[in-house]
Amino acid sequence: MDETSHETTDEIAHVAQHLARNLVALRHARALTQEGLAKASGVPRSTLANLESGEGNPSLTVLMKVAGALGAPLDELLASPRAKVRKWSVEDISAQNRGSGLTIRPLVPEPVRDSILDTMAFAPGAYLRGTPHLPGTREYFTCLEGRVAVFVAGERHGLTAGDVLAFPGHVPHSYRNEDAHHKALGVSVVILARAGV
Template sequence: MPHKKTADDNAGAPANGANPDEETQKLGQRIRDLRLKAGMTLTDLAKATGVSIGTLSQLERGLVSPTVRTVYTVAAAFGVMPAWLIDPSSSKHAENRYIVRAGERSHLLDIDGIRKDVASPAASKRLRGFFMVIQPGCHSGTQPYSHKGEEIGFILSGALELQIEGETFTLHEGDCFAFPSDKPHRFANSSARPSTVFWVNADI
């Protein structure tokens, strides 16, 4: 018995007979894979997005390129980022904006026994977090310094001497500190082992 063509079988080809480009085909395949994984028919997806069945069918087969609106509505229907739908590798770029992995911190400085790595992601504009390692006997300088903003820190290991307005505090693993950055301050590690600190500067 011959198969009766339904709306979900709607097929077509570009009017000019041109071959679909590779990226458009890959995008269409991703849409199809997501739809099948979600257990949806083209009719279901059309209802969820407001995009016609015919257009969705052509998209899945890479015969047409989607509009920006279609990319966003289809991505929303599947619960994925629009950028991922266009280019799955972009998910790594998104991660880099919001996440800094332990082995991917950028080195800000490594001098005079003090290493300072940037620990905060690019999405943080007013807060900058740093992973710091201060070797025994090393310090920020003999004279206190000051600047605008606020700062807060957490001693991850070892000990740290923190001087604020001439008063010295000895901090140990698990201790936390905070102070306005315009207060003259300096720090030093007078212990026998390295001190590691998560230090945050706030630009306010």
């Protein structure tokens, strides 16, 4: 075997190892079993097991199906550990001004499948009416700073720093910073229900 062939073989082995590690990590992050991923992607479980062991030699079609089922770009499946590191500056993350005195920014600047993750910065007295989601959606609001009242189906729930409130996301809900003099900060996590599930 000449030197070029040897280097090519090594590169293929490295990519297979990156794929194996990334596939396991992404599958676990999505709380999927191999069987669940097989069903979602249409790829046999035995093929996935081979890929996760670093032994597989998948076609582009198989990789595309797996990446699609994981909601991840193809390059994330194949990337070396260093290539997956990325930093966003505050200017890179778009903020939305919503309601009266409320600023919402993504907590995670990349899409997270079936979830909405936001920070919510409330000016003194700020108010926001939430958007109802599909039945089966679950919402979590964590108060990080200040005092926030969350109204769910007409019932008031007062939160202070460290408190977490979970509630069904399909019912009417709203948020209010009840302090007229101080800001408040919270994190909203919405686990979306899938249509037809």
